[in-house]
Amino acid sequence: MERGRIDDYEPGPVPSPRPLDRFGFVKQERSSSPERVIKSRSTIEFEKEERRVRKWRKMIGVGGSDWKHYVRRKPHVVKRRIRKGIPDCLRGLVWQLISGSRDLLLMNLGVYEQLVIYETSASELDIIRDISRTFPSHVFFQQRHGPGQRSLYNVLKAYSVYDRDVGYVQGMGFLAGLLLLYMSEEDAFWLMVALLKGAVHAPMEGLYQVGLPLVQQYLFQIDHLVREYLPKLGEHFTQEMINPSMYASQWFITVFSYSFPFHLALRIWDVFLFEGVKIVFKVGLALLKYCHDDLIKLPFEKLIHALRNFPEDAMDPDTLLPMAYSIKVSRRLEELKHEYEKKNVKLVEGEESDRKLKQPQ
Template sequence: QLVIYETSASELDIIRDISRTFPTHVFFQQRHGPGQRSLYNVLKAYSVFDRAVGYVQGMGFLAGLLLLYMSEEDAFWLLVALLKGAVHAPMEGLYQVGLPLVQQYLFQFEHLVREHLPKLGEHFSREMINPSMYASQWFITVFSYSFPFPLALRIWDVFLFEGVKIVFKVGLALLKYCHDDLINLSFEKLIHALRNFPEDAMNPDILLPMAYSIKVPELLWNVCNVLELSDLESPVD
C-alpha cells in the first residue's frame, strides 16, 4: 500500500540506482525485471515509511541482498528492523544527513587499526590515509557493495546474529592479511590496494577465523561510542 498509494521524493533516485545494485547477479540483471521491480518496491516503501531518512544510495545493497532470500514484505520489515535497531544498534545513522554513524564508525576503526596494527597505522598516517578513503562502503553496505557473494553472505550471517562488530573485525582481518604488502606501498598504490583486495584475501574460510581471533577492546569501544561527533577527526568522502 505504501508503494501504490504514496509518493516519494526519492523515486527518481531509486530508479536511477536500481540498475547499479548487484548488476551482475541474475536476479537483478533484467531491466524492469522481477528483481529490479521488487527492489524498487522495497526501497520506495521504506522512503515513504521513514521520510526523515528517505532513500540514500547504499540502501539498495541491503534490500537487494535480503530480497534474494525472502519476499518483498519480509525484506521491507527486516530493513526497518535493521535501520531502527529492533535487535542490534540502529543503522539509520549510516544514512542520515551528514552520515553521522559512518563518521563514528570510521573514527573507531582508525583507532582499532592503531591498536591492533600499529606499524600499519603509522604508515597510513605518514601517507595521509584515513578510513574514509576506503572503508565507508564496508559499513554502509555491510561488505555487500563490492565483495564476493560467498564472503558477503558469511559476513551477513554473523552480522544478523551479532551486530556491527563483525564489520570492524573483518576490516581489521583484511588489513592484517595484507599487512606486509600494504606497508610497502605509497599513497596512490595504497588507495588502489585498499579498494581492490587480492582474491586470496577474500576467502571466507581464511578471513573469518582471522576476524574472530581479533578482540575488540571493550574500553576503547565504549569510549568511542560516547564521543561527540564534533570531535571526530576523519572526514567522510
C-alpha cells in the same frame, strides 16, 4: 500515470544466457579443475551440507517455531553454528528470525502493501536511476525494469516513505538487493526496518541520515583501532595521508555487500545480523592484518587501489573469518564511542560559543 513509478516503463529485453555461479551471478572466466576432482569435492560438500541442514531444521523448528526457545537454552551453540555459516536454503528464514523482522511483519500486516501502492515518495526518480547499478551481474536484477528491478524499487520506495527522515540513499540498494535474493519484498522491507530502527541491535539509520553521522562515528572508531592493533600500518597510513573514509565507508554503508565476493558477504551477514556491527570492524581489521606486510610497502596511489581491491586469497571465508573472530573489540568500541560523543559535544559547544561572540552586542 503516477510520475516516477517503475510500473510505467516496459520491461527491457532479457539478457542472453551466460554461465552463472550457484548464487546467480555471471561467472568470471577461470581455469577449471579436473572434472573428477570437482565431482569428488561436490559430493563431499553436498553430504556435509545435508547434515548441517538437518541440524538447523531441528534447531529452528517448523517455520521457526522453536527458534526463540533454542536460542534461550543454547545461545553458545547458536552462535557457533551461525559463525560456521547458515545453510543457504534456510538463510532467508533464519535472517528474519535473528533480526527480529518476522515479529515486526506480524505486528504490521498490510502496512507494506499500503506503502507501495498508495503512498508517494520524493525519492522515486533517484531510486529508478540507481536500480540498474545494484548487483548488475546478478541474473535477478539484470533485466531492465524486470521482476528483480521492480521488487528492488518497491522495497526502497516503501522504506523512503516509511522513514522520511532517512528517505533514500544510494547504498541502501545493496542492502535491499541482498535481502531480496533470499526473501519476499515484504520480508526484505521489514528486515531493513529491523536493521535501521534497531529491533535487536543498535539502530543503524544514522548510516543514511543527512551528514552520515553513524558513518562518521564508525570511521573514528576504525581509525583508532587500526592505530592500536596495527601500529606500523597506522603510521604508514599517516605518512601516506590515508584516512578511513577512503577505504572503509562502504564497509559500513553496505556491510561488505558492495564489492566483496558474495559468498564472503553472506557469511559476514550471518554473523552481523546475530552479533551486530562489531563484526564489520573485526573483518576490516582482519583484512588489514592479513595484507599488512604488502600494504606497508605501498605508496599512496597503489595503497588506495589495494585497499579497494583485496587479493582473492584474503577473501577466503575459512581463512579470514577465524582471524576476525579472534580479534576482541567490544569493550574498546564502547570506549571509543563515548570518546567520539564527548569530542562532538565539545565541538558543538565551541561552535555555539563562537556564534554568540560574533553576534552584535
